[in-house]
Amino acid sequence: xxxxxxxxAQEAGEQSKLAATIWDGLSLGAIYALLAMGFVIxxxxxxxxxxxxxxxAALGAFFVASFATIIDVPGRWMPDAPAWLTWSLAVLLxxxxxxxxxxxxxxxxLRPMVGEELFAVAIVTLGIDIVVRNITNDWIGTDIRPLGxxxxxxxxxxxxxxxxxxxxxxxxxxxxxxxGIALFFRSRTGIAMRATAFDQEAARAQGINVGKIFxxxxxxxxxxxxxxxxxxxxxPRRIGVDQATAFFAFKAFPAIILGGLDSIxxxxxxxxxxxxxxxxxxxxxxxxxxxGSGFGGVVPYIVMLIxxxxxxxxxxGTEEIRRV
Amino acid sequence: MGGGxxxxxxxxxxxxxxxxxxxxxxxxxxxxxLVLRGISLEVPDGQIVALLGANGAGKTTTMRAIxxxxxVHEGDITKGNIIFDGVDITEKDPADIxxxxxxxxxxxxxxxxxxxxxxxxxxxxxxxxxxxxxxRAYEWVMELFPPLADRRKSTAGYLSGGEQQMxxxxxxxxxxxxxxxxDEPSLxxxxxxxxxxxxxxxxxxxxxxxxxxxxxNANMALxxxxxxxxxxxxxxxxxxxxxxxxxxxxxxxxxLGLHAGGERKSFxxxxxxxxxxxxxS
Ligand SMILES: Nc1ncnc2c1ncn2[C@@H]1O[C@H](COP(=O)(O)OP(=O)(O)OP(=O)(O)O)[C@@H](O)[C@H]1O
Ligand SMILES: [Mg+2]
Numbered sequence: 001x002x003x004x005x006x007x008x009a010q011e012a013g014e015q016s017k018l019a020a021t022i023w024d025g026l027s028l029g030a031i032y033a034l035l036a037m038g039f040v041i042x043x044x045x046x047x048x049x050x051x052x053x054x055x056x057a058a059l060g061a062f063f064v065a066s067f068a069t070i071i072d073v074p075g076r077w078m079p080d081a082p083a084w085l086t087w088s089l090a091v092l093l094x095x096x097x098x099x100x101x102x103x104x105x106x107x108x109x110l111r112p113m114v115g116e117e118l119f120a121v122a123i124v125t126l127g128i129d130i131v132v133r134n135i136t137n138d139w140i141g142t143d144i145r146p147l148g149x150x151x152x153x154x155x156x157x158x159x160x161x162x163x164x165x166x167x168x169x170x171x172x173x174x175x176x177x178x179x180g181i182a183l184f185f186r187s188r189t190g191i192a193m194r195a196t197a198f199d200q201e202a203a204r205a206q207g208i209n210v211g212k213i214f215x216x217x218x219x220x221x222x223x224x225x226x227x228x229x230x231x232x233x234x235x236p237r238r239i240g241v242d243q244a245t246a247f248f249a250f251k252a253f254p255a256i257i258l259g260g261l262d263s264i265x266x267x268x269x270x271x272x273x274x275x276x277x278x279x280x281x282x283x284x285x286x287x288x289x290x291x292g293s294g295f296g297g298v299v300p301y302i303v304m305l306i307x308x309x310x311x312x313x314x315x316x317g318t319e320e321i322r323r324v
Numbered sequence: 325m326g327g328g329x330x331x332x333x334x335x336x337x338x339x340x341x342x343x344x345x346x347x348x349x350x351x352x353x354x355x356x357x358l359v360l361r362g363i364s365l366e367v368p369d370g371q372i373v374a375l376l377g378a379n380g381a382g383k384t385t386t387m388r389a390i391x392x393x394x395x396v397h398e399g400d401i402t403k404g405n406i407i408f409d410g411v412d413i414t415e416k417d418p419a420d421i422x423x424x425x426x427x428x429x430x431x432x433x434x435x436x437x438x439x440x441x442x443x444x445x446x447x448x449x450x451x452x453x454x455x456x457x458x459x460r461a462y463e464w465v466m467e468l469f470p471p472l473a474d475r476r477k478s479t480a481g482y483l484s485g486g487e488q489q490m491x492x493x494x495x496x497x498x499x500x501x502x503x504x505x506x507d508e509p510s511l512x513x514x515x516x517x518x519x520x521x522x523x524x525x526x527x528x529x530x531x532x533x534x535x536x537x538x539x540x541n542a543n544m545a546l547x548x549x550x551x552x553x554x555x556x557x558x559x560x561x562x563x564x565x566x567x568x569x570x571x572x573x574x575x576x577x578x579x580l581g582l583h584a585g586g587e588r589k590s591f592x593x594x595x596x597x598x599x600x601x602x603x604x605s
Pocket of ligand 2: 383384507
């Protein structure tokens, strides 16, 4: 080979490496964005910093594994139905279960804390995190539980990119959810939720049932966490839900901090920035051996630390979190 | 508008012509601070009733008790009851009270600054599930407040103080209330705006809504009220028709002229007033 061709080949390699990194970052970022969005909705509407969000993501993914593969409901009752249908129904059941868990947690542990300090309530959610994570891990056991999704490890090549079918599904679902939530916020209940987020007492003065709004926001938050957990537990991220899923989901926190705790737009952008940073670090910092392998996974936390130091309210957050 | 000369709108329901009846109400904050010491007041059907009093008299507390919002402030009703439109609403949920037909304009406006004008109004219509009624209420609010009509899509936080007060009143009208309670709507507004708000309250009342108007601006309130109450450290110290109150020497001295511009009484005035209150009650 002449040197020219070598350089060309190298350049092509660099380009595809860059393209793959960006694609990977976006796809990772979409997961963080979903998780962060759920967290921010709960925080805005109920003033609860939900540290159990990662645990809810893992639990949601485990629900899917349970319905789709472990207990095989509703699949076992409809043996002739196509796999995509039974799987979709299993996911639907899992998301309903996640929503119910979110509402029950809110009603039992967080409603009694209304009016308490932000910090005291956050501690309660840390307790919930420990309990939910332990119960979920107990159910999961030491195995990796596949979610039984119809996409499996299929992929196709598009120019320089290798694209997994799950990633396509993930982008479609993310876009649908973001648009859906934007529309929801313009509905009667959505407006009531934003009003409650802005001024609880004034919202009650309009006859808005704030308790109902809390329940709905926890249901939405838990469902978004579950969807994030599902995509975090499928190819190309992982091959199922296991005890590490909650930790993976925990990486949404840097995205939340970066976006600003109380901004939904910030959560989405923060999610993508963190996803891209993690992917880039994974690709380009691997060569520095002293950093060890898997350094990419640490980068979100480094970004979070820097954000906390220079701009504690994030890129889009309210400068001063006003609350009782 | 002449004070108290207008005939009250005809009573529509069979509760003896009384829209709201507060009897012997006692309210305690934090289990210890007795703030309302057995007050009674009445809003007859279709009338405007003024509730006057200096800072800290207990006017806002009275409104919170009526509308069910004491709990957020750690307040409790320890005695007495509140009958609205024939229904006992003492200790009822704020949402139920709104559904029964009481709307409020809170002290300090409390509009949802991050929402648009339209969204604020839709939030106000939360319990009003009748689409046609909401549509009619919306059109009426736009008629009453032309400045809002021009700014439907603006973020409410960017409105001027006067426009925010209009929005707060408009929002309260969206649930089509039988009784509207306003807590110091003239506060912090220029005299011209105070007049505008006053005229709008009259218009609202003439459309059939009973009004309980809480004010420190006695001039403004008594000029449109059918009846007035004066409150002083948790007690009703005087009540009567506006002419009588306007002629009363004590009321003149302490409530009139001191804040004709709708400004808050100065701290010194308040202290002065408190010192003299013994012979007043
Ligand atoms: N949450 C609370 N806890 C304890 N005391 C309170 C609380 N809210 C009000 N108070 C006290 O109750 C009394 C009456 O207050 P309230 O707000 O009802 O007066 P007001 O007549 O509305 O005064 P203003 O004209 O200043 O609005 C005041 O002495 C006030 O300090
Ligand atoms: Mg007050």
